[in-house]
Amino acid sequence: xxxxxxxxxxxxxxNLCGSRTRIGVPEGDxxxxxxxxxxxxxxxxxxxxxxxxxxxxxxQILLCKRAIEPRSGYWTIPAGFLENHESIQQGxxxxxxxxxxxxxxxxxxxxxxxxxxxGQIYIIYRAILDDPFTFAPGxxxxxxxLFDEVSIPWDDMAFRxxxxxxxxxLEERAAGxxxxxxxxxx
Amino acid sequence: xxxxxxxxxxxxxxNLCGSRTRIGVPEGDxxxxxxxxxxxxxxxxxxxxxxxxxxxxxxQILLCKRAIEPRSGYWTIPAGFLENHESIQQGxxxxxxxxxxxxxxxxxxxxxxxxxxxGQIYIIYRAILDDPFTFAPGxxxxxxxLFDEVSIPWDDMAFRxxxxxxxxxLEERAAGxxxxxxxxxx
Numbered sequence: 001x002x003x004x005x006x007x008x009x010x011x012x013x014x015n016l017c018g019s020r021t022r023i024g025v026p027e028g029d030x031x032x033x034x035x036x037x038x039x040x041x042x043x044x045x046x047x048x049x050x051x052x053x054x055x056x057x058x059x060q061i062l063l064c065k066r067a068i069e070p071r072s073g074y075w076t077i078p079a080g081f082l083e084n085h086e087s088i089q090q091g092x093x094x095x096x097x098x099x100x101x102x103x104x105x106x107x108x109x110x111x112x113x114x115x116x117x118x119g120q121i122y123i124i125y126r127a128i129l130d131d132p133f134t135f136a137p138g139x140x141x142x143x144x145x146l147f148d149e150v151s152i153p154w155d156d157m158a159f160r161x162x163x164x165x166x167x168x169x170l171e172e173r174a175a176g177x178x179x180x181x182x183x184x185x186x
Numbered sequence: 187x188x189x190x191x192x193x194x195x196x197x198x199x200x201n202l203c204g205s206r207t208r209i210g211v212p213e214g215d216x217x218x219x220x221x222x223x224x225x226x227x228x229x230x231x232x233x234x235x236x237x238x239x240x241x242x243x244x245x246q247i248l249l250c251k252r253a254i255e256p257r258s259g260y261w262t263i264p265a266g267f268l269e270n271h272e273s274i275q276q277g278x279x280x281x282x283x284x285x286x287x288x289x290x291x292x293x294x295x296x297x298x299x300x301x302x303x304x305g306q307i308y309i310i311y312r313a314i315l316d317d318p319f320t321f322a323p324g325x326x327x328x329x330x331x332l333f334d335e336v337s338i339p340w341d342d343m344a345f346r347x348x349x350x351x352x353x354x355x356l357e358e359r360a361a362g363x364x365x366x367x368x369x370x371x372x
């Protein structure tokens with residue numbers, strides 16, 4: 001079976017030599033790739049990891065109102081694309097600083113969610129806010145706020161994957177046991 | 187602080203328009219990226235996920251002798267780059283078929299290892315071989331074999347990350363409890 005290429009990223013020209021690419025199945029492969037028409041360089045596309053954290057202070061949850069697209073004006077946890085040469089945990093700490101100007105501690109891996117349709121993998125820690133008085137919007141956030149559980153703006157959450165993970169977190173917290181989970185959202 | 191770009195992947199020309207790229211820090215960013223000199227398109231580079239499985243049949247471990255570079259002729263577990271639009275588990279099943287012509291079941295997430303230097307994240311399941319008589323080398327393997335613990339070719343293992351994960355697996359199996367672990371190898 002040949003797997004067809006379907007991607008949102010444009011690969012019209014070759015990174016190596018600047019010539020036009022074509023879509024084809026390389027020898028020995030079973031799926032379509034972008035292949036350079038001149039030098040034959042194959043440009044692979046792979047899923048991207050998003051690193052983030054569900055951050056608490058006592059019973060409260062830290063959320064950021066997004067200042068950028070996609071989903072500007074909606075709420076989420078600090079999370080973003082993992083950079084080359086950092087660990088998932090380092091990425092999660094960096095995103096918390098960039099988006100919420102906050103430090104975190106006591107980090108535990110909590111949730112991996114495959115978003116297969118868009119080629120993303122969310123890897124979410126649970127963590128404790130360093131200091132309940134030290135957080136503020138970074139350049140990608142409009143507001144950063146600690147929410148009591150009853151005040152969480154469920155209808156204004158930016159991403160379903162975060163809504164699902166946060167819901168599971170609150171259920172498990174109420175039950176008194178946290179478990180690591182791997183899920184797929186199509 | 188500006189994070190310097192250091193990458194093995196060549197991005198000399200723009201994927202969008204085919205013009206020359208330059209290395210620079212985009213406005214609002216804090217790290218160097220490949221930026222198109224003509225259209226301004228920023229080409230991000232992110233870590234890649236490698237999905238694989240430690241596969242057992244009773245006390246035995248399934249290993250493949252690699253037929254391809256890097257580390258051709260050395261032993262490893264079935265593992266490879268995750269493709270777009272598949273879950274980590276699906277990727278691990280696919281790699282087991284491609285490299286060992288085997289099916290697996292009873293999969294549990296076992297080990298995440300950040301290889302920060304080379305920008306890879308190994309995500310390894312532990313799993314049970316479907317049928318001890320149904321495995322064979324796929325095109326990327328020379329030999330596929332079930333090893334007793336005492337016969338594992340430790341000195342001829344292809345990758346340190348796999349050697350470390352497999353060592354932990356055997357220790358935990360001997361102790362009677364498996365735990366999920368997240369580590370970083372620099």
